[in-house]
Every structure is written in C-alpha cells, then in structure tokens.
Amino acid sequence: MLRYGPTTALIVVDLQNDFADPAGSLSVRGGEEVVGRVNDQVQRAVAAGAPVFYTQDWHPASTPHFAKDGGIWPVHCVADTWGADFHPNLIVAGESVRKGRDGEDGYSGFTVRDPTTGDERPTGLEASLRQLRVTEVVVCGLATDYCVRATALDAARLGFRATLLTDAVAAVDLASGDGERALTEMSAAGITLEPGAPGDAWGVPG
Numbered sequence: 001m002l003r004y005g006p007t008t009a010l011i012v013v014d015l016q017n018d019f020a021d022p023a024g025s026l027s028v029r030g031g032e033e034v035v036g037r038v039n040d041q042v043q044r045a046v047a048a049g050a051p052v053f054y055t056q057d058w059h060p061a062s063t064p065h066f067a068k069d070g071g072i073w074p075v076h077c078v079a080d081t082w083g084a085d086f087h088p089n090l091i092v093a094g095e096s097v098r099k100g101r102d103g104e105d106g107y108s109g110f111t112v113r114d115p116t117t118g119d120e121r122p123t124g125l126e127a128s129l130r131q132l133r134v135t136e137v138v139v140c141g142l143a144t145d146y147c148v149r150a151t152a153l154d155a156a157r158l159g160f161r162a163t164l165l166t167d168a169v170a171a172v173d174l175a176s177g178d179g180e181r182a183l184t185e186m187s188a189a190g191i192t193l194e195p196g197a198p199g200d201a202w203g204v205p206g
C-alpha cells in the first residue's frame with residue numbers, strides 16, 4: 001500500500017491567494033477548505049520524511065495568458081503581489097516551483113508553454129524529484145480542471161507513479177462538469193484517485 005516516504009513526494013498546486021482566497025481574482029469555490037485538507041497532508045508527508053513541493057503561478061503584469069492581453073484569464077498571480085502569495089494558512093514546508101514567470105502559460109508544475117509558439121520547457125521540478133530519487137508523487141491543490149490536472153498528467157507521462165487526492169482539490173468548473181471530466185481523464189491516464197481523508201492509506205503508520 002502506498003504511503004508517504006522519502007521517495008514519495010507531495011506536490012501542492014497553486015494554493016495562492018488569487019485562487020484560494022474568496023477575494024482572489026480567480027477564486028475557486030471551496031478553495032479555502034482545500035487549504036486545511038492540504039495542511040493535513042503536508043504534516044503527514046513531513047512526518048514521514050517525504051519531500052514537499054509547492055507550485056506557484058507567477059506571472060508578469062502583461063502576458064498573453066491574460067484576457068486583457070489576448071488570452072482567456074483575468075489578471076491573476078502577478079509576481080510579488082498579494083494574489084501570488086501563498087494563502088496565509090498554508091503550511092509551507094518545502095521548495096516553491098514558480099511557473100509562467102517569462103509570460104508563458106503555466107498550467108503544469110513540470111512544464112511551461114509559450115502561448116504563441118507552443119514551445120514547451122521544463123520548470124526544474126522533474127530534475128529536483130529525480131535528484132531526490134522520487135518515484136511516486138501525490139498531487140493536491142487548485143484547480144482540479146487546470147493546474148492540478150496538467151501537473152498530474154505530466155507526472156504520469158514522465159513515469160512517476162501518481163496519486164490524486166480527491167478530497168484536497170477543487171475545480172473551476174468554467175463549464176459545468178469540467179472537474180469531473182478532469183478526474184476521469186486522470187484516472188484513464190493511470191493516475192490513482194484517492195480521497196486522502198484522515199485515517200486512510202496515507203496516514204503515517206504508528
């Protein structure tokens with residue numbers, strides 16, 4: 001049975017004010033509840049010696065990612081602003097992986113993509129995991145249908161055994177059912193869906 005340990009990393013996706021705080025510009029419904037559930041996972045991971053990584057959307061003030069510059073999203077997570085900061089309740093006990101900093105789309109914690117050329121390049125997360133000999137990852141955070149989905153699918157594609165904690169994510173649901181469809185897609189890609197509730201398989205033994 002899977003448990004946290006030195007070769008099983010926890011990846012916390014985008015628990016930043018603009019997504020997780022009700023006052024954020026791209027606030028995800030249920031985002032603040034996710035912070036509490038993720039903290040529970042962070043504590044278990046740390047207790048088991050598992051590395052924890054935190055992704056952060058980290059955009060310049062203008063990027064083709066934003067609607068005002070030709071993209072689809074309201075301005076969010078601009079570098080060094082309140083919106084880009086981690087939610088104040090989040091327990092931060094690991095390295096941060098910033099994505100989108102040069103104006104790229106930054107959905108996945110593993111890769112960023114130039115919105116005009118489509119060129120992709122790695123963020124450094126994979127290299128960090130390989131260096132630690134991590135073979136399994138556990139993914140949680142925001143939002144199920146965007147950055148969580150992209151991060152988990154990339155992890156599976158790169159050969160990591162991947163688990164998604166369904167109780168520690170929430171969806172944007174731009175179109176109704178997007179979150180559910182993302183879960184189905186992740187499951188079909190070989191990602192294990194687990195509730196991640198207290199007392200389940202992710203608990204620390206003893």
Ligand SMILES: [Zn+2]
Binds near residue numbers: 059076077100106
């Ligand atoms: Zn973004």
